[in-house]
Amino acid sequence: MATVEIEHVDKVRPGGQAVLHDVSCAARDGELLAVVGPSGCGKSTLLRLVAGLESVTVGVIRIGGCVVNDLPPQRRDVAMVFQSHALYPHMTVYENLAFGLRVRGTARRETDRRVRQVGARLGLEAMLERYPRELSGGQRQRTALGRAMLRDAAVFLLDEPLSSLDVPLRAEMRRELAELHRSLGTTMIYVTHDQSEALSLGQRMVVLAGGRVQQIDTPVDVYRRPANRFVAGFVGWPPMNFLRAESLADMVGAPAGEAGVEYGVRPECFAAQPGGPDDVQFTGRIERIESQGGEWYLELALRCGRVLVRLRLEQALTVGEPLRLWVRRADLHTFDATTGQRVESSGR
Amino acid sequence: MTGRRPSGVLFVLPALVLLVVFVFIPLVGVLGLSLTNLDLYSLANTANLHAIGAENYLHLLRDRRAWQALAATLAVVVVGVPATLVLSLISALMIESIAERWRGLFRTALFVPVVCSTVAIAIGWRYLLNTRFGLVNHLLRVLGLGAPNWLGNPHLAIIAITIVVVWKGFGYGMIIVAAARREIPEELYEAARIEGAGVRQRLLRITVPMLAPTLGLLALLDVSGYWQLFAEPYVLTRGGPLGSTTSLLLLMYDRGFLWWRWGAASAIAVVLTAMMWMFAWAQRHARADWRGE
Ligand SMILES: Nc1ncnc2c1ncn2[C@@H]1O[C@H](COP(=O)(O)OP(=O)(O)OP(=O)(O)O)[C@@H](O)[C@H]1O
Ligand SMILES: [Mg+2]
Numbered sequence: 101m102a103t104v105e106i107e108h109v110d111k112v113r114p115g116g117q118a119v120l121h122d123v124s125c126a127a128r129d130g131e132l133l134a135v136v137g138p139s140g141c142g143k144s145t146l147l148r149l150v151a152g153l154e155s156v157t158v159g160v161i162r163i164g165g166c167v168v169n170d171l172p173p174q175r176r177d178v179a180m181v182f183q184s185h186a187l188y189p190h191m192t193v194y195e196n197l198a199f200g201l202r203v204r205g206t207a208r209r210e211t212d213r214r215v216r217q218v219g220a221r222l223g224l225e226a227m228l229e230r231y232p233r234e235l236s237g238g239q240r241q242r243t244a245l246g247r248a249m250l251r252d253a254a255v256f257l258l259d260e261p262l263s264s265l266d267v268p269l270r271a272e273m274r275r276e277l278a279e280l281h282r283s284l285g286t287t288m289i290y291v292t293h294d295q296s297e298a299l300s301l302g303q304r305m306v307v308l309a310g311g312r313v314q315q316i317d318t319p320v321d322v323y324r325r326p327a328n329r330f331v332a333g334f335v336g337w338p339p340m341n342f343l344r345a346e347s348l349a350d351m352v353g354a355p356a357g358e359a360g361v362e363y364g365v366r367p368e369c370f371a372a373q374p375g376g377p378d379d380v381q382f383t384g385r386i387e388r389i390e391s392q393g394g395e396w397y398l399e400l401a402l403r404c405g406r407v408l409v410r411l412r413l414e415q416a417l418t419v420g421e422p423l424r425l426w427v428r429r430a431d432l433h434t435f436d437a438t439t440g441q442r443v444e445s446s447g448r
Numbered sequence: 449m450t451g452r453r454p455s456g457v458l459f460v461l462p463a464l465v466l467l468v469v470f471v472f473i474p475l476v477g478v479l480g481l482s483l484t485n486l487d488l489y490s491l492a493n494t495a496n497l498h499a500i501g502a503e504n505y506l507h508l509l510r511d512r513r514a515w516q517a518l519a520a521t522l523a524v525v526v527v528g529v530p531a532t533l534v535l536s537l538i539s540a541l542m543i544e545s546i547a548e549r550w551r552g553l554f555r556t557a558l559f560v561p562v563v564c565s566t567v568a569i570a571i572g573w574r575y576l577l578n579t580r581f582g583l584v585n586h587l588l589r590v591l592g593l594g595a596p597n598w599l600g601n602p603h604l605a606i607i608a609i610t611i612v613v614v615w616k617g618f619g620y621g622m623i624i625v626a627a628a629r630r631e632i633p634e635e636l637y638e639a640a641r642i643e644g645a646g647v648r649q650r651l652l653r654i655t656v657p658m659l660a661p662t663l664g665l666l667a668l669l670d671v672s673g674y675w676q677l678f679a680e681p682y683v684l685t686r687g688g689p690l691g692s693t694t695s696l697l698l699l700m701y702d703r704g705f706l707w708w709r710w711g712a713a714s715a716i717a718v719v720l721t722a723m724m725w726m727f728a729w730a731q732r733h734a735r736a737d738w739r740g741e
Contacts, residue, residue, distance in 0.1 A: 151638075151642060152642075153638050153641070153642075172641070173638075173641045173642045174641060174642065174643070174644040174645075178642065179642065180638075180639065180642050182635050182638070182639060184633070184635055186633065186635035186636055186638070186639040188636060188639075188640075188653075188654065189658070190657045190658055190660070191657075199640070199643055199645075199653070200643035200644060200645075203640070203643060203644050203645040203646075203649045203653070204643075204644045247639075247643070251642070251643060
């Protein structure tokens with residue numbers, strides 16, 4: 101068990117390409133820290149820096165309180181699960197699991213006992229003699245996890261471990277991972293480009309974009325109080341609607357229109373009835389309707405633009421109809437239009 | 449099984465025709481010839497031409513020179529093939545690990561012998577190995593190791609031939625192995641490093657086993673190539689001294705085109721082919737690897 105502290109880390113690639121800029125974040129002991137961001141933002145690079153597969157250009161990385169900048173990967177006490185699983189194709193599942201123990205010179209009987217124990221735990225008993233190419237995606241995934249578990253490391257690094265699985269299996273493995281984390285109690289850094297994975301799995305999450313940290317918070321807080329316009333648009337699905345301040349004419353009861361701000365409302369925050377006296381009221385015309393089970397996805401044309409709305413509503417709706425909706429004041433996010441930073445509205 | 453369409457036959461037809469004309473017909477012809485006593489006399493007077501059954505083969509069994517040629521050929525194969533594979537492997541790994549800008553230069557330098565004419569190379573080596581003026585002996589003399597008569601000593605000559613053969617051959621394997629090495633995902637090595645595997649363990653537990661199918665294929669190619677050893681001894685030693693470097697193919701050539709005993713030469717050709725096929729068959733059945741073949 102250990103903490104991982106990343107302090108003011110810059111990474112510049114040999115070619116001169118700057119990938120990470122002044123990244124600071126920390127995973128607490130036993131915490132599952134999710135790192136999320138769009139493709140190419142430097143998530144994998146960050147993980148590889150912690151693993152020691154690449155070296156930091158500037159900054160310090162500490163694992164369990166010790167600076168590890170100059171330690172090779174095998175001495176950092178980390179285990180890693182790669183996006184592609186990186187199973188050794190010429191070895192059976194058993195040999196894949198046993199690899200680390202063998203190279204570290206563990207006694208044969210001890211190796212056998214532990215491999216079988218982990219294999220049983222992950223439901224791989226019947227697969228031990230198979231080669232990776234004979235496994236399903238989920239079984240490969242489990243083998244890769246098992247290999248990391250046998251490393252007995254203080255820190256688990258997971259680089260998009262579920263991205264190669266199909267959707268139902270991904271949901272299942274996500275649950276298994278959460279369960280595994282609970283029972284192992286190991287510090288985990290979990291990289292993903294899927295914000296819903298980060299929201300559901302992370303105890304805290306780091307939102308990364310363009311090689312910079314945008315926000316570090318619990319998933320609930322990132323969702324409720326995104327630090328800037330990027331985070332607001334990236335986290336949550338369907339994405340948040342943004343409205344210029346000039347569109348205030350559409351909203352009754354919005355805060356006095358300061359110039360140079362932008363408002364954000366999540367599609368699911370609209371309600372058909374006012375919930376309280378200071379709710380903001382939107383009026384528009386229905387442009388498009390899509391029903392998904394018990395929910396409606398509406399495109400509502402306001403005078404200044406369109407917003408996407410997700411509603412639970414019994415009554416039938418028709419295109420072209422005017423519709424009035426309400427949003428709680430607390431669900432109306434305000435961002436500085438030039439810097440994109442969150443503006444905390446007073447009175448909260 | 450999808451239905452066979454007539455167009456498929458058309459596509460394989462050219463290859464099939466070539467195969468029949470240049471492989472199957474000659475093979476049957478040689479097999480037939482090997483059962484006769486065809487030579488210069490029976491050609492001059494066909495009354496002398498007889499079918500003699502397995503006589504040519506039985507004679508081979510009693511022929512000391514044939515056994516010597518078999519031994520010489522086997523020696524080159526048994527020593528040369530592993531040496532070639534090891535050199536191919538080492539040079540490929542070296543080339544893949546040096547800086548990109550030098551890679552092309554080294555790769556070309558080591559590959560040049562492969563594309564050079566064997567005869568030209570053999571002639572070059574004859575100068576290099578010359579007892580008095582050769583560069584090899586000059587270097588040995590500088591190092592104080594004496595000046596052996598490379599091509600005149602029966603024991604050394606076969607070694608010299610093997611060295612030349614390997615030197616000419618390993619560059620080809622190097623290119624193939626280097627390409628196969630590039631196919632191994634870097635992540636496997638990264639995973640291994642994290643798990644605590646050092647350089648030696650990564651080599652022995654990942655690189656070599658991952659390259660094993662490629663090395664096996666190269667072994668097959670090298671064996672079949674070296675089995676047909678001919679040009680190097682033909683140019684360097686003309687099979688001597690004392691027949692010590694006469695390969696099976698050279699023996700066949702001598703019997704057929706020096707002594708005009710085509711029946712006897714055909715028997716050698718048949719034996720050579722049969723041994724080659726047996727080896728290829730064994731090789732095929734020995735392979736059951738992680739690729740599931
Ligand atoms: N080996 C490399 N050589 C050069 N540039 C690289 C290399 N690997 C990554 N990069 C660059 O570094 C940046 C960050 O890459 P990284 O792999 O960390 O992104 P990521 O956030 O993991 O993306 P993804 O979600 O697609 O995996 C990208 O702009 C990428 O182009
Ligand atoms: Mg990545």
